[in-house]
Amino acid sequence: MSDYLFDTDLDLHALLAETEDESCGALVIFGGAVRVNNEGRTVDSIDYSAHNALAEKTLREVEQETRDKFQVAQCRLVHRIGKLALGELSVLVVVRAGHRPEAFEAARWAIDTVKKRVPIWKEEFYQSGDSEYLEGTPLESKISDRP
Amino acid sequence: MSDYLFDTDLDLHALLAETEDESCGALVIFGGAVRVNNEGRTVDSIDYSAHNALAEKTLREVEQETRDKFQVAQCRLVHRIGKLALGELSVLVVVRAGHRPEAFEAARWAIDTVKKRVPIWKEEFYQSGDSEYLEGTPLESKISDRP
């Protein structure tokens, strides 16, 4: 679909190849996966949907902010869209840096920020047959002037 | 060579397959790679050697301690032995947990502990043609009674 959103399996190998960097001694990867239990309910699958244009732009921005803020050489973020089965990866963060402290900090900040700022939604489908959109984080900017 | 030490490329895919776990929403991977610059010198390769029996035993112990200490479902540690070229991975930490805070903390603790406790040594080879064993961390246990 793009360099950021995918409706097929996220390709960790491709991201590792893309971010190869001989200046980097540390690689940190975060992956989010569909978990069988959430808040006491048994999950069957999750359907991820996005505002594609704004999500891609925001993922690109968060990549750049991560590199700048933590002075890490490489940061890539990709997100899966569509219906995911248990165990499938919904998001991947790949950070490469000179040393491990900043690599860990950068990856942690990147995934926390993705969850707060990227317009993606998840509808969780339960074994019981029903589904629910999960509560999320309001986008902070521009809503202070709410009615 | 074993489940812990390898004289060929570390196989991230195999580790991911081994640790698949539907109870886990968070995957954190740390990889250490051979970096071109170290303390002002241009590195060409690194030769890793180990006390195999004690290294394997210690890696197994650190895996278990990581799972226990952070209550994470999965932890695997593998280390490469032999001469590695720039960019090659020397170590991989794979942690899977319910949520991301403990996954990040566990992975960070695991790699820090590997570096402090596993009997592995690196001899760095420089572009200038010479080499050096890097300064390391004394194993803490049993040496308080030094002469």
Add this chain to the structure above:
Amino acid sequence: MADYQIECYGVFKRLTQVDSLKITMGAEEVQIKELLDELQKQYPEMTDTLKVTACAIGDELLSRESTITPDKTLALIPPVSGGQ
């Protein structure tokens, strides 16, 4: 009279049962907040979520004080829940 296009995302799809809506307003340019007030009247079930909703045109997030014309489409961005 002018028709304004509104795109629904996330829980708004479930609340409205549609991907997009049309709202008719009395002017050829309105503030986003006026459009949201009208939307809320016609779809009271959206009220709670609208309070925590951001608005976008294309890939730009916009203040509710901004104005919109009928040739643009307003995207309603409810609280996000991507990632893990």
Add this chain to the structure above:
Amino acid sequence: MADYQIECYGVFKRLTQVDSLKITMGAEEVQIKELLDELQKQYPEMTDTLKVTACAIGDELLSRESTITPDKTLALIPPVSGGQ
């Protein structure tokens, strides 16, 4: 008189130019520290590193107060530098 086998790891290989050493002691059982003292006499270049070295037999780390017999091999474990 008895011969004790010692394995060198890491920087000890460079300091001694060998993978293993033989040290002859006057008893059939000695404390590891006695063996290390003798080693230090014969290889003064190992002195600094021996101060921060751990000792193992098989996969067990041992105190320097422990004893060793000639049928075992003592591994010298200098400061470790694995990982990244």
